[in-house]
Amino acid sequence: MARTRLITAINDALREEMERDEKVILFGEDVEASIFGDTRGLIDLFGPRRVRNTPISENTLTGMTVGAAASGYRVVLHLMFANFVYTGMDGIANQIARARLMSGAQIDLPITIIASYGGGRANAAQHSDTPFSPVMSLGGIHVLAPSNPADAKGLLKSAIRCNDPVIFFEPGGRGGEIGEVPDEDYLTPIGEAAVLREGKDVTLIGMGSTMRMTIQAADKLDKEGVESTVVDVRSLAPLDEKTLCGAASNTGRVVIVDESRDRCSAASQIAAILADRCFGYLRAPIKRVTTPDCSLPYAPASEKYLLPSIGKVLAAANVVLSTGETR
Numbered sequence: 209m210a211r212t213r214l215i216t217a218i219n220d221a222l223r224e225e226m227e228r229d230e231k232v233i234l235f236g237e238d239v240e241a242s243i244f245g246d247t248r249g250l251i252d253l254f255g256p257r258r259v260r261n262t263p264i265s266e267n268t269l270t271g272m273t274v275g276a277a278a279s280g281y282r283v284v285l286h287l288m289f290a291n292f293v294y295t296g297m298d299g300i301a302n303q304i305a306r307a308r309l310m311s312g313a314q315i316d317l318p319i320t321i322i323a324s325y326g327g328g329r330a331n332a333a334q335h336s337d338t339p340f341s342p343v344m345s346l347g348g349i350h351v352l353a354p355s356n357p358a359d360a361k362g363l364l365k366s367a368i369r370c371n372d373p374v375i376f377f378e379p380g381g382r383g384g385e386i387g388e389v390p391d392e393d394y395l396t397p398i399g400e401a402a403v404l405r406e407g408k409d410v411t412l413i414g415m416g417s418t419m420r421m422t423i424q425a426a427d428k429l430d431k432e433g434v435e436s437t438v439v440d441v442r443s444l445a446p447l448d449e450k451t452l453c454g455a456a457s458n459t460g461r462v463v464i465v466d467e468s469r470d471r472c473s474a475a476s477q478i479a480a481i482l483a484d485r486c487f488g489y490l491r492a493p494i495k496r497v498t499t500p501d502c503s504l505p506y507a508p509a510s511e512k513y514l515l516p517s518i519g520k521v522l523a524a525a526n527v528v529l530s531t532g533e534t535r
Contacts, residue, residue: 209390215383217357218246218322221364222284224393226254229282232368235260236269236286236322244324245383247286266292270299273319274307282318282368289335290325290377293343304373305348316371320364324380326417326467327515331380333503336511338417338467340474343375344445350374350398351445353416357387359442362396370398379417401448403455407435410461410525413452415441415474418465418497418516425521434529444474449481456482460491461528465516470498492531495524 212220226232234250240261242248251259262269266287273283287296300321307317327336344351350372354360360378367374405426414422419440426436439455441447456462462482466475475496482494497516504511 209388211386212357212389214357214360214385215245217361217389218364219248221361222250225365225368232282233258234284235262237262237264237288239286266296267298270296274303277317277319278315284320287321287323290323290339291334291337293323293339301346305346317373318371319373320367321375322378324378326380327504327511329381330506330508332506336504340444340468341472352443353377355416355419355440358389359396361389362394366395366398377416382417399443399446399448401442401451402440404438404440407437409435409459410529411437411455411459412463413439414465417467421518421521422465425518428522429525453485456486457489460489462494463524465497465521467499467516469501471501473498492528495528497521497524
């Protein structure tokens with residue numbers, strides 16, 4: 209295995225899939241310049257017919273993907289920032305998510321939308337959202353949030369090969385994080401969570417950008433003699449309810465860490481599922497560590513105050529560990 213940066217793993221996945229299938233095309237905002245680095249060099253390898261910069265007009269772009277995919281292409285659309293999902297929502301919600309139903313299953317839409325999400329970089333309110341829930345609730349679209357280089361590459365390759373539309377949320381500001389990536393061609397299955405460690409005392413569930421702090425919180429708890437089960441959700445739609453419920457039932461105490469705003473967050477949906485299916489196994493109320501229901505400010509100190517953190521995860525874990533009956 210090679211140790212690879214997350215952004216490089218995404219770039220490798222795009223290059224390999226474009227080499228594998230000439231029907232894979234890439235367009236979007238600054239894909240030639242590659243400000244984030246995830247599309248770097250692809251214009252040189254595949255030329256302007258398959259890699260194209262576009263104007264900043266997201267509603268046009270999401271509409272373009274429908275026509276291109278219905279015409280036989282596998283489309284990768286890069287929206288840059290996840291907030292731009294909102295400005296492209298008509299194409300996403302009314303076209304991409306509905307086309308199979310409205311065509312009587314006569315067409316497939318192999319579309320992958322890449323968008324960088326999350327705060328912590330002082331990008332201000334219009335470039336810092338984590339809009340998991342608006343697209344999770346649409347139906348008809350897979351939603352992925354990888355946390356490490358291996359899953360970023362494997363999930364993106366699965367997304368591009370999938371005949372259904374996929375939104376691939378790239379954890380903003382985490383592109384430099386390094387991890388081991390298999391040398392061989394591989395796919396990470398859509399719809400499967402990953403259990404990173406197993407413990408008997410508390411279950412910590414994270415996703416995407418929150419996995420690093422979730423693992424670090426588990427390490428700190430371990431030093432205090434508290435054993436944690438740690439789950440990386442990876443796929444937000446579909447959710448791996450079986451794995452999530454199994455992990456929650458095993459410990460009876462659950463903390464869910466999600467950078468989304470609290471109301472109607474991915475964490476809220478997971479908590480609702482666990483409360484519905486695992487209530488008899490729970491020994492304490494489920495706790496969510498999320499972002500308050502407000503826009504993220506530009507000021508770094510204020511932004512940091514609002515975002516999830518290791519300290520907030522530990523505080524939530526201590527609450528559930530001190531609540532209810534013990535084993």
